[in-house]
Amino acid sequence: MPVKVFLFTSRMSIFYFIAFLSILFSLLVIFSKNPVHSVLYLIITFFTFTIHYIILNAQFLAIVNFIVYMGAILVLFLFVMMMLNLNKDSEPTKSIYVKLAGVIGGGTLLVTLVAAMKGLAKSQPVVLQNVNLGSVKNLGQVLFHEFLLPFEVSSILLLSAMVGAVLLATKDSNPKSTKPTV
Amino acid sequence: MESLTQALKVVPLNHYILLSAIIFSIGVIGVLIRRNAIVVFMSVELMLNAVNLLLTVFSVYSNDPNGQVFVFFIMALAAAEIAIGLAIIVMIHRNTNSIDVDILNRLKW
Numbered sequence: 001m002p003v004k005v006f007l008f009t010s011r012m013s014i015f016y017f018i019a020f021l022s023i024l025f026s027l028l029v030i031f032s033k034n035p036v037h038s039v040l041y042l043i044i045t046f047f048t049f050t051i052h053y054i055i056l057n058a059q060f061l062a063i064v065n066f067i068v069y070m071g072a073i074l075v076l077f078l079f080v081m082m083m084l085n086l087n088k089d090s091e092p093t094k095s096i097y098v099k100l101a102g103v104i105g106g107g108t109l110l111v112t113l114v115a116a117m118k119g120l121a122k123s124q125p126v127v128l129q130n131v132n133l134g135s136v137k138n139l140g141q142v143l144f145h146e147f148l149l150p151f152e153v154s155s156i157l158l159l160s161a162m163v164g165a166v167l168l169a170t171k172d173s174n175p176k177s178t179k180p181t182v
Numbered sequence: 183m184e185s186l187t188q189a190l191k192v193v194p195l196n197h198y199i200l201l202s203a204i205i206f207s208i209g210v211i212g213v214l215i216r217r218n219a220i221v222v223f224m225s226v227e228l229m230l231n232a233v234n235l236l237l238t239v240f241s242v243y244s245n246d247p248n249g250q251v252f253v254f255f256i257m258a259l260a261a262a263e264i265a266i267g268l269a270i271i272v273m274i275h276r277n278t279n280s281i282d283v284d285i286l287n288r289l290k291w
Binding site: 013015016019022023026027029030035038039042045046049052053056057058060061064065068069072073076077080081083084098099101102103105106107109110113114117120122123124125126128129130133134138139142143146147150154157158160161162164165166168169171 | 193194195196197198199200201203204205206207208209210211212214215216218220221223224225227228231234235238239241242243245247248250251253254255257258259260261262263264265266268269270271272273275276281
């Protein structure tokens with residue numbers, strides 16, 4: 001059986017295999033009961049996205065996706081889950097009608113997008129014209145010449161986000177506070 | 183690396199759009215059907231990543247590096263958004279002992 005699967009996938013292009021993995025693991029993210037399992041499946045999903053970036057020869061984005069998403073953001077998710085002690089399955093399930101309505105709503109969005117795409121002309125294949133398009137050198141030149149002001153503004157955004165996160169998440173230790181601390 | 187970029191040449195643009203649309207819709211479904219606030223945040227991350235992939239594909243397709251710079255800015259924005267959002271979730275959990283999003287309907291009135 002595994003040999004058969006391997007022969008089947010070796011005949012396919014690598015893109016379709018990785019795309020299949022992306023869709024499979026993103027489905028597992030939203031349908032798994034345990035939130036910790038969701039985070040782990042999300043890590044695998046982002047890894048498949050990194051492989052997509054490597055296939056597109058966007059080296060800078062592949063590295064940034066690997067470091068920022070898989071290294072920082074998902075570790076942040078896991079830390080919050082550990083702090084809140086949420087590793088047990090405590091989520092009350094929604095009724096089956098609400099779930100069905102959600103799936104139908106998302107499916108309707110998908111059908112609309114695909115139908116709009118079918119209205120386009122037959123698409124050209126995606127061909128990489130310039131090999132150095134996604135390299136760190138090329139993107140750095142664009143970033144620091146044309147996008148210097150947005151780059152600095154985004155640094156201010158990150159600073160304010162850091163201050164806001166600390167302000168929101170620290171425990172209110174003021175005894176004069178009227179808020180009931182639970 | 184060369185063989186990987188060779189494999190790209192047979193993939194039409196429509197298939198990339200289809201993949202991004204499917205993953206974006208999965209994110210929308212996740213936001214709609216889950217009640218755990220952290221899983222809702224993860225679904226939002228899925229949607230952001232679908233858009234990132236599509237921007238990169240269009241950047242490669244039209245040979246324009248601006249799209250990839252834009253993806254970089256989206257990643258910085260997502261990091262800030264997740265930091266603030268998780269801090270709000272921690273605060274809500276401290277006040278209500280739950281992260282069920284259906285509890286948070288008190289702002290309705």
